[in-house]
Amino acid sequence: xxxxxxxxxxxxxxxxxxxxxxxxxxxxxxxxxxxxxxxxxxxxxxxxxxxxxxxxxxxxxxxxxxxxxxxxxxxxxxxxxxxxxxxxxxxxxxxxxxxxxxx
Amino acid sequence: xxxxxxxxxxxxxxxxxxxxxxxxxxxxxxxxxxxxxxxxxxxxxxxxxxxxxxxxxxxxxxxxxxxxxxxxxxxxxxxxxxxxxxxxxxxxxxxxxxxxxxxxxxxxxxxxxxxxxxxxxxxxxxxxxxxxxxxxxxxxxxxxxxxxxxxxxxxxxxxxxxxxxxxxxxxxxxxxxxxxxxxxxxxxxxxxxxx
Numbered sequence: 001x002x003x004x005x006x007x008x009x010x011x012x013x014x015x016x017x018x019x020x021x022x023x024x025x026x027x028x029x030x031x032x033x034x035x036x037x038x039x040x041x042x043x044x045x046x047x048x049x050x051x052x053x054x055x056x057x058x059x060x061x062x063x064x065x066x067x068x069x070x071x072x073x074x075x076x077x078x079x080x081x082x083x084x085x086x087x088x089x090x091x092x093x094x095x096x097x098x099x100x101x102x103x
Numbered sequence: 104x105x106x107x108x109x110x111x112x113x114x115x116x117x118x119x120x121x122x123x124x125x126x127x128x129x130x131x132x133x134x135x136x137x138x139x140x141x142x143x144x145x146x147x148x149x150x151x152x153x154x155x156x157x158x159x160x161x162x163x164x165x166x167x168x169x170x171x172x173x174x175x176x177x178x179x180x181x182x183x184x185x186x187x188x189x190x191x192x193x194x195x196x197x198x199x200x201x202x203x204x205x206x207x208x209x210x211x212x213x214x215x216x217x218x219x220x221x222x223x224x225x226x227x228x229x230x231x232x233x234x235x236x237x238x239x240x241x242x243x244x245x246x247x248x249x250x251x252x253x254x255x256x257x258x259x260x261x262x263x264x265x266x267x268x269x270x271x272x273x274x275x276x277x278x279x280x281x282x283x284x285x286x287x288x289x290x291x292x293x294x295x296x297x298x
Binding site: 009049085094 | 116122125126127128133136137140141143144147148150151152154155158161162166170171174177178181182184185187188189192278281282284285288289292293296297298
């Protein structure tokens with residue numbers, strides 16, 4: 001017997017799958033940022049900060065490609081939008097690392 | 104001789120729009136999306152730059168925020184974005200009633216986001232944390248406030264297209280709403296989490 005998900009159109013299944021990934025990554029981000037207890041008062045370990053930024057980049061990529069439909073646009077536009085997101089995160093990561101090195 | 108599927112050129116969504124013709128939905132909305140992303144990228148870069156010189160102030164101030172509320176708002180906005188995307192699919196299939204239902208869902212979750220944000224602002228202002236408190240809170244109010252204004256505009260847009268419903272209108276409003284989503288996805292870790 002086909003599951004309810006299997007009866008949905010491919011485009012709808014893709015949306016639901018993307019949504020599930022985005023929700024999961026948000027929860028992973030919150031967990032890796034160690035929001036509870038005394039750990040919240042400490043600087044994040046580098047692996048955790050890296051995971052946080054990588055998951056943010058992937059989430060932004062998914063929203064651009066699937067929610068906004070850039071998947072069907074030309075590669076130049078895909079590159080421009082993804083490049084802008086990556087540039088933003090590189091700026092943030094550089095500032096973050098410089099602040100850590102300076103302290 | 105059978106040709107591979109990839110050999111056929113795909114129809115361009117917006118013929119006559121030059122370089123913008125391959126973008127889905129209203130091309131002018133993409134100009135707005137790109138310009139908004141550039142503005143927020145500049146603000147995020149400036150925020151990261153200023154943190155280098157005031158790390159203690161930024162980290163102490165960040166501890167006064169509620170990252171769980173911010174996380175819940177991320178989940179709410181992502182789900183609202185899903186509903187907006189499903190509304191576009193519904194209108195594409197000619198299912199107007201279903202489209203309005205998805206838009207109503209997206210709108211309701213957008214309102215939920217606003218309620219959480221207003222509670223957060225009330226809490227911070229009640230504690231005497233205002234934009235003049237320090238550089239961190241200047242940016243906190245500037246970035247989240249600017250984003251909040253976009254959420255309110257997006258809610259107005261969703262309400263408008265639910266009333267004057269058409270494929271182009273729904274697709275354009277949904278694209279704006281996804282941009283609001285995208286900015287929050289970048290804003291949440293930068294302001295609330297990265298310490």
